Amino acid sequence: MTEALNVGLALVILALALWTVVARDTFAAVVGFVAYGLLLTLVWVQLRGIDVALTEAALGSGLTGALLIRAAARLRKTESAARAERPGVLTRIVALLAAGCVTAALAVAVLALPDPAPTLAPETADNLAATGVGNPITAVLLAFRAMDTMLEAIVVLFALVGVWSLAPDRAWGGRPGPLQRADPDGILAYLARALPPVGLVVGVYIFWIGADLPGGKFQGATILAAMWLLAVMAGLADAPPVSRTWLRLALVGGPVVFIAVGVAGAAYAGAFLAYPDGLAKPLIKVIEWALLPSLAVTLALILAGVPERTST
Amino acid sequence: MSLADLFTVVAVSAGAVFFLAGTVGLLRFPDALTRLHALTKADNLGLGLVVLGLLPRVDGVLGGLKLVAIWLLALLAGAAVSQLIARAARSPGPRG
Numbered sequence: 227m228t229e230a231l232n233v234g235l236a237l238v239i240l241a242l243a244l245w246t247v248v249a250r251d252t253f254a255a256v257v258g259f260v261a262y263g264l265l266l267t268l269v270w271v272q273l274r275g276i277d278v279a280l281t282e283a284a285l286g287s288g289l290t291g292a293l294l295i296r297a298a299a300r301l302r303k304t305e306s307a308a309r310a311e312r313p314g315v316l317t318r319i320v321a322l323l324a325a326g327c328v329t330a331a332l333a334v335a336v337l338a339l340p341d342p343a344p345t346l347a348p349e350t351a352d353n354l355a356a357t358g359v360g361n362p363i364t365a366v367l368l369a370f371r372a373m374d375t376m377l378e379a380i381v382v383l384f385a386l387v388g389v390w391s392l393a394p395d396r397a398w399g400g401r402p403g404p405l406q407r408a409d410p411d412g413i414l415a416y417l418a419r420a421l422p423p424v425g426l427v428v429g430v431y432i433f434w435i436g437a438d439l440p441g442g443k444f445q446g447a448t449i450l451a452a453m454w455l456l457a458v459m460a461g462l463a464d465a466p467p468v469s470r471t472w473l474r475l476a477l478v479g480g481p482v483v484f485i486a487v488g489v490a491g492a493a494y495a496g497a498f499l500a501y502p503d504g505l506a507k508p509l510i511k512v513i514e515w516a517l518l519p520s521l522a523v524t525l526a527l528i529l530a531g532v533p534e535r536t537s538t
Numbered sequence: 539m540s541l542a543d544l545f546t547v548v549a550v551s552a553g554a555v556f557f558l559a560g561t562v563g564l565l566r567f568p569d570a571l572t573r574l575h576a577l578t579k580a581d582n583l584g585l586g587l588v589v590l591g592l593l594p595r596v597d598g599v600l601g602g603l604k605l606v607a608i609w610l611l612a613l614l615a616g617a618a619v620s621q622l623i624a625r626a627a628r629s630p631g632p633r634g
Contacts, residue, residue: 417618424611 256294263287276440277363284448358507360438372499393533399469402530408461418460425453447521480520542594549591556584570627581616
């Protein structure tokens with residue numbers, strides 16, 4: 227029974243992926259992508275990868291989906307013109323060959339994997355006690371492969387810089403996104419008042435539980451960012467001008483703490499991002515607590531968009 | 539099969555029927571408002587019956603409360619989003 231369910235799930239995902247690629251309408255393709263992400267979440271749940279499932283639902287499908295919907299709305303004006311342009315035969319043949327080569331290379335790589343596949347899971351399980359955390363995913367993300375996580379936190383900051391760099395000169399440093407004019411007694415304002423108390427508790431809970439059970443700062447931060455954006459969309463709050471000093475400090479605070487802990491590790495424990503004996507768990511907590519607000523603000527501002535209004 | 543198992547099978551099956559009917563309505567109904575009407579049946583009643591059917595199977599009171607909370611949140615979000623979509627469908631203004 228479960229087998230049939232899994233096969234059905236895989237077929238639906240493949241069909242949805244194909245449809246997302248061939249859909250001519252940008253908005254339809256985005257909707258397909260979001261549904262694809264939600265089904266992928268179910269696959270991760272089936273594979274017992276609850277941490278990945280949470281991340282896929284919050285970031286891969288939710289946050290990315292919202293970004294793509296906004297991009298599709300921006301492209302709507304130029305879309306019919308872009309669709310009228312058909313690439314030449316040569317371009318299409320080259321594109322077909324390039325895509326075919328990538329697919330073939332991926333297939334070869336997957337088929338050439340040794341059986342059983344190489345795994346570091348036993349080593350992780352053996353050394354889990356040294357980190358003091360109970361969730362092996364958190365141990366990998368913040369102890370064994372802390373460098374990757376640090377770079378991820380910095381990459382989202384770069385993504386925000388990329389979004390801001392699209393701002394016109396007159397709005398530089400101003401408030402992101404258009405001014406929202408929603409009915410103050412409407413349903414959106416009601417939802418923006420009713421949901422954030424629940425969302426804040428869930429977001430902080432998912433962050434808090436991350437040390438020992440599935441969860442973590444990225445997923446928690448996404449939920450917190452979504453709650454803030456809901457209030458902004460309902461017109462109950464306004465996005466701050468991006469030139470505010472406190473805002474800039476909040477953005478860089480988490481990565482700075484992460485790098486500082488790393489440098490301290492080089493001085494006291496012999497390697498960059500190494501933790502001294504017995505201090506692993508407290509230092510991991512410090513990094514997580516510093517990253518949560520930074521990530522929440524960064525993700526919220528990426529979604530809030532390009533600065534469009536002058537700061538007055 | 540115990541009484542609790544029977545209850546689960548009946549309630550979850552009834553929920554699945556509402557999801558199926560809601561999906562058929564979503565695909566077959568002629569305009570946005572009637573399609574929303576079909577969708578709310580799947581969201582509210584279908585999910586509600588599935589949650590009701592799963593309640594006898596949870597470990598403790600906390601697990602049951604979490605299930606009910608999921609249903610209530612889906613109700614809240616579904617009702618709010620339906621209103622927003624309906625308003626957008628009725629207003630003649632520019633889209634996008």
